[in-house]
Amino acid sequence: MTLSRCPFPLLHLPRLRHLLPLLPASLLAVACAAGAAPIKTDLANSSVAIAFKQMNVPVEAKFKRFSAGIDYDAGKPELAKASVDIDTASLDLGEAEMNKEVAKKDWFNSAQYPKASFVSSSIKPAGAGKLNVTGKLSIKGKSADVSFPLLVKLEAGKHVFEGALPIKRLAFNIGEGEWKDTGMVADDVTIKFRVSAAP
Amino acid sequence: MQRYTRPAILLHWLIAVLIIGAFAMGLVMTDIPGLTPTKLKYYSWHKWAGVTILALAALRLLWRLANRAPPYPAAMPRWQQSSAHTLHCLLYVLMFAVPLSGYLHTLSAGVPVVYFGVFKLPLLIDANAELKPVLKALHYWLNMGLAGAVGLHVVAALKHAFIDRDGIMQRMLPSFFFQGNP
Numbered sequence: 001m002t003l004s005r006c007p008f009p010l011l012h013l014p015r016l017r018h019l020l021p022l023l024p025a026s027l028l029a030v031a032c033a034a035g036a037a038p039i040k041t042d043l044a045n046s047s048v049a050i051a052f053k054q055m056n057v058p059v060e061a062k063f064k065r066f067s068a069g070i071d072y073d074a075g076k077p078e079l080a081k082a083s084v085d086i087d088t089a090s091l092d093l094g095e096a097e098m099n100k101e102v103a104k105k106d107w108f109n110s111a112q113y114p115k116a117s118f119v120s121s122s123i124k125p126a127g128a129g130k131l132n133v134t135g136k137l138s139i140k141g142k143s144a145d146v147s148f149p150l151l152v153k154l155e156a157g158k159h160v161f162e163g164a165l166p167i168k169r170l171a172f173n174i175g176e177g178e179w180k181d182t183g184m185v186a187d188d189v190t191i192k193f194r195v196s197a198a199p
Numbered sequence: 200m201q202r203y204t205r206p207a208i209l210l211h212w213l214i215a216v217l218i219i220g221a222f223a224m225g226l227v228m229t230d231i232p233g234l235t236p237t238k239l240k241y242y243s244w245h246k247w248a249g250v251t252i253l254a255l256a257a258l259r260l261l262w263r264l265a266n267r268a269p270p271y272p273a274a275m276p277r278w279q280q281s282s283a284h285t286l287h288c289l290l291y292v293l294m295f296a297v298p299l300s301g302y303l304h305t306l307s308a309g310v311p312v313v314y315f316g317v318f319k320l321p322l323l324i325d326a327n328a329e330l331k332p333v334l335k336a337l338h339y340w341l342n343m344g345l346a347g348a349v350g351l352h353v354v355a356a357l358k359h360a361f362i363d364r365d366g367i368m369q370r371m372l373p374s375f376f377f378q379g380n381p
Contacts, residue, residue, distance in 0.1 A: 054239060057243070058311065058313075060309070094310075097233075098234060101233055178235070184240070
């Protein structure tokens with residue numbers, strides 16, 4: 001936990017900082033934990049996948065490499081922040097040859113745009129275990145403002161954030177040239193994610 | 200000579216055409232490099248053809264069990280009768296095994312079959328990365344077996360038609376083939 005994230009800005013003033021050792025460490029920890037602070041994500045139990053239809057056949061594929069940064073305190077969900085970085089060349093369609101193809105120019109163009117990202121701009125509580133998240137989604141050099149509901153639950157002592165974000169692949173130039181034909185690969189794509197993080 | 204029944208003849212030729220088409224498409228589609236819309240289209244068509252063959256094969260087996268096949272001529276040597284019978288049994292087994300292995304292969308790859316892009320067919324098994332290469336090899340070798348069996352079947356039929364001239368092949372030909380020459 002860094003001081004800059006502590007919700008007590010007075011402690012940042014040099015003079016007052018001298019008094020800092022006087023504060024019992026435990027009290028300080030409790031005080032700072034009251035704000036939204038980064039929590040440690042457990043990537044092994046997290047996933048980012050996309051679901052779409054190819055000639056009406058449902059296909060789901062996971063990204064093997066991504067990172068997620070989450071500031072979250074169950075007591076102050078409105079202070080939460082989230083960002084996700086996805087390695088676009090890491091989509092696993094279950095076939096090495098296919099994986100290589102979707103990293104090419106017509107699809108993700110991973111050589112030029114190695115990362116897709118999401119950065120939250122506002123997170124608002126929307127009932128028990130639910131948050132409404134708004135933010136910027138950037139894929140292949142195109143950005144769009146998106147919002148989606150996020151479910152928060154505790155599972156085995158960890159926070160689990162789950163959600164699905166429907167997008168149109170053509171809005172991000174995913175699938176150029178002959179792949180613009182949505183009869184072959186549908187325009188509708190749902191990004192499904194689950195991030196598990198230490199409480 | 201007694202011929203096969205009309206439904207048996209119809210199913211035989213319909214399945215023959217579909218098997219040749221699906222087999223050829225299988226060779227072509229797996230040979231297309233990279234990822235193209237044509238390739239994906241061929242994969243779908245190949246799967247639809249396979250499912251159609253499987254359904255017609257089931258219908259055909261039922262018909263075959265309910266209706267006796269015309270007997271072989273008494274002059275035909277016993278060994279020929281029993282080898283023809285064995286080959287026919289093998290063809291029946293492969294008519295089921297080939298499409299089934301392909302169906303399971305695509306399921307193991309996590310890609311269900313949506314028949315004609317409309318009917319989602321049952322997920323008999325879950326996606327399974329270990330099983331996938333096994334089923335792929337199985338599908339390939341069953342197909343090679345089928346190609347061999349069909350080759351033998353065709354050579355034998357042609358031998359009966361043009362060397363023995365015993366009317367065996369004519370039992371399975373549509374009647375328009377020998378109108379006026381029964």
